Amino acid sequence: MDVTLKVKRFDPETDEAAHFEEYQVDLPEYGAVLDGLLAIRDEQDGSLSMRCSCRSAICGSCAMKINGKSRLACKTMVSQLKELEGDVISVEPMGNQPVIKDLVVNMDMFWDKVNAVQPYLRPEGPVPEKEYLVSNESMMELAVAMNCIMCGACVSDCTVLEVDKSFLGPAALAKAFRFAGDPRDGHKEERLQLYTEPNGVWDCTRCFMCVSACPKDVAPMERIMDVRAMAMEAGLVNTRGARHVDAFASSVKHSGRLNELNLALKTFGFIRAGIDLAPMGIRRLFKRRLPPLMHKKIATAKNIARLFDKLGV
Amino acid sequence: MRYAFWPGCVSRAGTPELYPAATAVAEKIGMELIELEQASCTGAGVLGERNEELVDTLNARNFALAEQMGLDTLLTICSTCQGVMSSVNYKLREKPDYLAKINESLAEEGLEYKGTVRVTHMMWAVVEELGLSNLKEMVVRPLNGLKIAPFYGCYILRPRYVLGMNEEHAHRDQYLEYIIEALGGEPIDYEGKLRCCGFPIMTINEANGLKMVSNHTLEAKDMGAHALVTPCPLCHLNLDEFQPKAAKSAGKPINMPVLHLPQMIGTALGFSVRDMGLQRHIVSTEPFIELSGMPRR
Ligand code: FES
Numbered sequence: 001m002d003v004t005l006k007v008k009r010f011d012p013e014t015d016e017a018a019h020f021e022e023y024q025v026d027l028p029e030y031g032a033v034l035d036g037l038l039a040i041r042d043e044q045d046g047s048l049s050m051r052c053s054c055r056s057a058i059c060g061s062c063a064m065k066i067n068g069k070s071r072l073a074c075k076t077m078v079s080q081l082k083e084l085e086g087d088v089i090s091v092e093p094m095g096n097q098p099v100i101k102d103l104v105v106n107m108d109m110f111w112d113k114v115n116a117v118q119p120y121l122r123p124e125g126p127v128p129e130k131e132y133l134v135s136n137e138s139m140m141e142l143a144v145a146m147n148c149i150m151c152g153a154c155v156s157d158c159t160v161l162e163v164d165k166s167f168l169g170p171a172a173l174a175k176a177f178r179f180a181g182d183p184r185d186g187h188k189e190e191r192l193q194l195y196t197e198p199n200g201v202w203d204c205t206r207c208f209m210c211v212s213a214c215p216k217d218v219a220p221m222e223r224i225m226d227v228r229a230m231a232m233e234a235g236l237v238n239t240r241g242a243r244h245v246d247a248f249a250s251s252v253k254h255s256g257r258l259n260e261l262n263l264a265l266k267t268f269g270f271i272r273a274g275i276d277l278a279p280m281g282i283r284r285l286f287k288r289r290l291p292p293l294m295h296k297k298i299a300t301a302k303n304i305a306r307l308f309d310k311l312g313v
Numbered sequence: 314m315r316y317a318f319w320p321g322c323v324s325r326a327g328t329p330e331l332y333p334a335a336t337a338v339a340e341k342i343g344m345e346l347i348e349l350e351q352a353s354c355t356g357a358g359v360l361g362e363r364n365e366e367l368v369d370t371l372n373a374r375n376f377a378l379a380e381q382m383g384l385d386t387l388l389t390i391c392s393t394c395q396g397v398m399s400s401v402n403y404k405l406r407e408k409p410d411y412l413a414k415i416n417e418s419l420a421e422e423g424l425e426y427k428g429t430v431r432v433t434h435m436m437w438a439v440v441e442e443l444g445l446s447n448l449k450e451m452v453v454r455p456l457n458g459l460k461i462a463p464f465y466g467c468y469i470l471r472p473r474y475v476l477g478m479n480e481e482h483a484h485r486d487q488y489l490e491y492i493i494e495a496l497g498g499e500p501i502d503y504e505g506k507l508r509c510c511g512f513p514i515m516t517i518n519e520a521n522g523l524k525m526v527s528n529h530t531l532e533a534k535d536m537g538a539h540a541l542v543t544p545c546p547l548c549h550l551n552l553d554e555f556q557p558k559a560a561k562s563a564g565k566p567i568n569m570p571v572l573h574l575p576q577m578i579g580t581a582l583g584f585s586v587r588d589m590g591l592q593r594h595i596v597s598t599e600p601f602i603e604l605s606g607m608p609r610r
Contacts, residue, residue: 159508159509160514160521163524163528164518164520164521167521198518203514203521205509205511205521205522206513207509207513208467208468208471209467209471209508209509211472212471225361228362232362241516241517244516244517245362248357249360249363252353252354252356252360256351257322257353257354258323258326258357259326260322280554283557284595287593287594288593289330289594298350298352299350299351300351303421304371306421307370307374307418311364311366311367311418312364
């Protein structure tokens with residue numbers, strides 16, 4: 001199978017800026033993008049740099065942007081790409097992290113963030129004589145997050161990190177879930193406090209980018225939502241994020257529909273909402289674009305409220 | 314085609330120009346929309362953080378209301394509603410035991426969801442059911458010479474398996490481009506089109522949300538776009554309403570008109586500025602209106 005790979009090259013010693021170079025390689029039907037890159041390095045240009053090791057989606061070394069999406073080069077089949085996304089395959093280094101050379105990025109930020117969530121068990125109380133005993137079910141919930149191979153694909157595609165490098169990000173927060181949810185850990189509350197600080201779980205935009213990028217179905221964003229739920233359950237409700245969720249819930253419970261005006265007032269508090277939203281209100285007034293001031297209930301709103309009560313919200 | 318219709322909360326409140334524009338366009342292109350008057354908010358992804366089962370129950374209730382009216386397709390004009398409905402529907406169809414449990418809650422109101430509803434968005438229905446060639450034939454004022462930046466919004470793109478994009482509808486992430494072309498316009502390609510508008514964090518980290526707004530609108534502007542179009546009213550809220558503020562923090566003017574998808578279709582089908590509510594946006598749509606040659610009223 002003839003394959004055209006457009007690879008982004010950058011050598012800090014000779015290049016001012018990165019540029020694409022095109023290569024033709026011959027691969028077997030079952031070839032992966034990584035096979036193509038290795039073929040280029042072995043047969044055409046020995047200076048092409050990339051990270052790889054296991055070649056079987058285990059070590060997490062080979063994440064890069066393939067046709068603009070972050071994926072593992074060893075797991076991404078060339079024949080499938082050609083069929084679904086076109087003949088020329090573009091390969092770039094991961095996003096959101098500085099490029100060292102060609103397809104190799106500096107992952108210091110990734111590891112710093114993972115370290116920041118205390119990614120290790122901190123049990124409390126007397127150490128049992130033998131091992132800690134936990135139920136199967138409680139570990140099954142954590143198993144999804146344990147599948148993480150630390151490849152960085154989620155961090156590479158994170159839309160919040162694109163605008164704010166201080167966000168803890170999907171990989172670290174999925175790891176946070178894994179420890180906050182572990183029945184053997186003795187510092188759950190302290191952890192939840194830490195994870196709900198600014199730059200933590202409430203800063204996620206829920207864009208699903210990391211869910212799409214993760215090659216191991218960790219679905220980091222879903223784990224972030226799990227931590228949010230855990231935190232609210234634990235009574236950490238005095239964050240803007242939690243207030244937003246609660247205001248949202250009470251609006252729908254009351255009328256069956258969302259009352260946006262009320263939502264803003266409750267999330268920001270009356271005074272800040274007044275100051276912050278007034279210019280927008282005025283702009284809207286000029287455009288005859290005010291939302292209905294009297295928010296109408298639907299006729300069956302009582303039934304909706306009953307469902308909320310039944311499920312304890 | 315007949316559809317059960319769920320307009321979403323925002324199309325009537327935060328972006329009140331969307332509802333009349335969408336229903337007028339639907340009528341023109343032969344989509345019969347039967348509104349679910351007693352449907353509730355889908356939870357918009359927010360409610361689910363509190364209680365997932367509640368969200369599944371509320372959405373199952375909406376589906377059951379559609380079934381009760383004898384309708385098998387539920388159409389919405391909000392990407393976010395669509396995203397929540399599609400993922401709940403996917404889950405309920407995969408897990409019959411769970412659906413049975415949800416139905417127990419619905420029984421108190423005399424409702425049952427049988428699992429027969431298909432969720433769609435107006436953008437999908439235009440391509441998949443009306444068809445692009447039919448749409449083309451209806452065009453009376455082609456968007457000639459107009460460069461338009463598609464902006465999808467997250468929930469109509471991801472996760473692919475929930476949105477049928479791993480199977481028969483692999484190209485749903487190109488429908489905006491298809492529609493722009495069918496209307497005679499020129500879609501522009503830019504990084505931002507598949508990214509997040511920033512709306513969900515506006516109440517939490519406004520600075521970050523505003524950066525997303527300025528990044529995407531400025532990128533579209535650099536690429537020569539005359540307007541940006543979106544199938545999601547929440548994206549519209551952020552990209553239009555917060556654009557002046559985003560421009561201020563970015564330190565440069567933006568002035569990028571942001572259209573709802575039905576407004577763009579309506580423009581090419583001969584509707585007026587008034588009909589489409591284009592005068593009601595926060596960012597002036599004048600440059601687009603002038604280039605399109607659409608009548609004022
Ligand atoms: S080389 Fe190990 S994951 Fe790809």
